[in-house]
Amino acid sequence: MNQQSAPIQRIALQLSRLPGIGQKSAMRLAYHIVSLPEEQVHDLALALWEGRKAIHFCARCGNYTEDELCSICADPERRADQLCVVRDPKDVAALERMRDYRGLYHVLGGTLSPMNGVGPDQIRIRELLSRLSSEPIQEVILATNPDIEGEATAAYIARLIKPLGVRVTRIAHGVPVGSDLEYADEVTLAKALEGRREV
Amino acid sequence: MNQQSAPIQRIALQLSRLPGIGQKSAMRLAYHIVSLPEEQVHDLALALWEGRKAIHFCARCGNYTEDELCSICADPERRADQLCVVRDPKDVAALERMRDYRGLYHVLGGTLSPMNGVGPDQIRIRELLSRLSSEPIQEVILATNPDIEGEATAAYIARLIKPLGVRVTRIAHGVPVGSDLEYADEVTLAKALEGRREV
Secondary structure (H helix, E strand, C coil), X not given: CCCCCHHHHHHHHHHHCCCCCCHHHHHHXXXXXXXXXXXXXXXXXXXXXXXXXXXXXXXXXXXXXXXXXXXXXXXXXXCCCEEEEECCHHHHHHHHHCCCCCCEEEECCCCCEHHHCECCCCCCHHHHHHHHHHCCCCEEEECXXXXXXXXXXXXXXXXXXXXXXXXXXXXXXXXXXXXXXXXXXXXXXXXXXXXXXXX | CCCCCHHHXXXXXXXXXXXXCCHHHHHHHHHHHHHCCHHHHHHHHHHHHHHHHHCEEXXXXXXXXXXXXXXXXXCCCCCCCEEEEECCHHHHHHHHHCCCCCCEEEECCXXXXXXXXXXXXXXXXXXXXXXXXXXXXXXXXXXXXXXXXXXXXXXXXXXXXXXXCCEEEECCCCCCCCCCHHHCXXXXXXXXXXXXXXX
């Protein structure tokens, strides 16, 4: 005999496909959802579906947007001579939270990963080169993640665009602010030492 | 300037209303959801909305069901002489997981909580009394939670139905199986000692 009725199981199955939601949390959420007023579940379902339908990629940088251009590309006050290259739209959001960077972005939509069949043609590198030739970009900041694939992608792009005479930089690696040296791994500590600056 | 476009914010806002999903997880989930294929988001939204619409309370026991009676009440093999009283439909699911209990359930839909304005008329006690007079019930097992409200509710119901000549029992309190005595609180330990049995 089934312990839960089919609609609850169906909700839980769908929720358990989301990252960070295990089977137990999914079931707990499913029970919560069927206990909510119908309007509230309607609003939730509608937000998911209409939100997904409304979102597509910015024609210029590849960020998420509901318009032709994302709000950053459409902002005339952003510096057009700096371009920050990231993997995902959520990396743009992370960098924007800092409120410090005033240039533009280029979202690759992935990182090079030969093991998973992701080569230069599967991420937006061609679009990056085309922007370098058509936009007044003077510096490309490589802000892919500090992991193996992110480093490889940064190195690949650097090799590709340095000959074009544009300045290419990589974000600094080091000990996170507010953290404890004791808990930093060796590679991060080595990078922090290597990147040390005069005070 | 907004860091995220409106649809993503709207998804995150709706998700952050669910229990156990904070603002950061909600935003992470929202970014994941807009990155999914449209069909997958459609399935998720539809499961939530149709699941909520399909679910209502079992006319007999108050459990969640999509039919007139829940699968337990509709099962002719369940013992009709035992009735287990619980607070929520999810407590039914928890007890069913044990696969040991073969009687029926009665879901109160809450516990007495005078501070929150929940009196005997706000939970399904009247329905319980009516079942006791119309069904061949010989034992009522009070399985409300072992917290203040659950205990008060169990005590209230016991006082109400003992005069009717039905056997009234309460689930045992004690040390959870597989746990460590060291981490059990004093009240639980006292209950475990009080409820000791011959071996």
